[in-house]
Amino acid sequence: MNSLVNFTSWVIFALNIFLLALFARLVLDYIRLFRPSWRPRGIIMPLAEMIYMVTDKPLAFIRRFIPPLRMGPVALDLSFIVLFFGIQILIGILR
DSSP, X not given: OHHHHHHHHHHHHHHHHHHHHHHHHHHHHHHHHHOTTOOOOTTHHHHHHXXXXXXXXXXXXXXXXXXXXXXXXXXXXXXXXXXXXXXXXXXXXXX
């Protein structure tokens, strides 16, 4: 029983780290949205690469089933929202 509790604690910890990476990706995407000429340099470059590497596959998987919502000339990417709330629900279930 103790090992099961320990395992779920590690899973919750990993999911929280993934949520931080997802939030960091949101920040990086907004920086690129408002300042298209910005490129990460120095220590931020490997961090940005790692963040995109970790979050790209889950977001791409969800995008296959939930396409962006078109609102005129703008498209709202719902995959980020679905993934964020899905992980929050999973963390709630595991606690």
